[in-house]
Amino acid sequence: MRILHVDNHQHRKYGNIRVSWALKLYTGLVRAGHNVLAFSDRDIARFEAPLGIRELGRKKTNQRLLQTVAAFEPELIIFGHCDLIENATFSEIRRRHGDVVLAACNNDPLFVPRNAANIHKRCEIADAMFVSTGPQELSIFAGGRARLWHMPNPVDPSVENADASALAAGDPALEADLLFCSNAQEHSERSQLVSALRRTLPPDFRFHTPGLFGQPPLWGRDYERKLASSKMGLNLNRQEGYQWYSSARIAQMAGNGLLVFTHASAGFDDFMPAETLVYFDSQSNLQKQLLAFHSDDAMRQHWAKNCREFFHREINNTRYAQYIVEAATGSTFSHDYVWLS
Structure with a gap:
């Protein structure tokens, strides 16, 4: 499957990061056999903005996402904590590319008011919403467009390689x-x-x-x-x-x-x-x-x-990534994922 992964891929950290769940998702998607393109909203915003001021690059970043979707033609767009991308941009993507599936992921806690508000906002546009809190807690987000799913915190065997x-x-x-x-x-x-x-x-x-x-x-x-x-x-x-x-x-x-x-x-x-x-x-x-x-x-x-x-x-990142693909697209689950039992 052709997948566009929109998130903060932390290019401007220049390697000085503390294990990124977004990067684990990206590598898991690749290992699961998908054709994946990364779109790092924060890095692109700084690159496109005058004087590298990220907020000044917001409008251009949304335009670049539309351009990327047109060129790459993804079947599935998975987006995480990409706050610079507006819901209106995702609505325009759906208008131009009617068959694309939109899947939102949020790995932050519900007790932070700003994060809960972000989940509510993304549920208005996404087809599926994946949250790192369990399903019992997600009823507060019901009623939007998105189907609600739990996602765990995965390991990546190439990252968690000590014992x-x-x-x-x-x-x-x-x-x-x-x-x-x-x-x-x-x-x-x-x-x-x-x-x-x-x-x-x-x-x-x-x-x-x-x-x-x-x-x-x-x-x-x-x-x-x-x-x-x-x-x-x-x-x-x-x-x-x-x-x-x-x-x-x-x-x-x-x-x-x-x-x-x-x-x-x-x-x-x-x-x-x-x-x-x-x-x-x-x-x-x-x-x-x-x-x-x-x-x-x-x-x-x-x-x-x-x-x-x-x-x-x-709970490795290949199974985690494939689960997100299958749940988002309504496919039959290929594995008995332990968090669904």
Whole structure:
């Protein structure tokens, strides 16, 4: 299938990125056998704008998208967080190319008002809307044109290629016992939990928290190296309690073989096997389990290995991408996707 993928492909980051779900979708589409063209709205806007001022390139970027669709003739357009592209442009694409299918993807949380408003807006024009929160939460967006679907956070075997589960305690390659990376504190109180753990975990427990407490965040290869050298990871979202919602870090940590601790309220045990993710519902419960796995390295390796293998087998970006294509176009599903069971 000919697919145009419209998103922020981060060309102007020049490689200094922290694992992009949009790039995982792009490579997954290619691996699934599709002819895919990337259209990076933010990069094109800066390129087209006077003095490189992105907002001044908005109108030209929408024109360039129309030009690209005319030249490439996609059967499916998948678009993500491309805020510079107006709904009116997608309406014009549909007017000129009546058979094209429009699929919107949103990987941001519903508790951020601006993001929820963006989903509502895109549901007016898209044929299908894919959101990283579970289906129980999506009824607020019903009534628009778009059919509503959940999409998980996938691993990419060429990106999540480390395996910390294979490293035993005491291996000098393991520099951190527990990792939590953060660079966003808006709409969140998670730093309070991290602070409490820092105060109460044993002094010799190596808890690394880049991006917090005055430490700079990690990007690019520095972030990848930190993942590869950590035993366990905290999957703390800015807010908890939304079905199947997680930041993309859950796949980044699980895919690299860290033992992942995540809040029980998200309900990932609906489709995750036993002895993969570790669930907690309070600080005391979390700390108790952290210390238990820290002192039993064989158990830590076993759970982390199980989780890594499950993600790479069932929630990899090739299956994720093909699922989006099949759901958007109304095709028969080619696989028993675990998040649909």
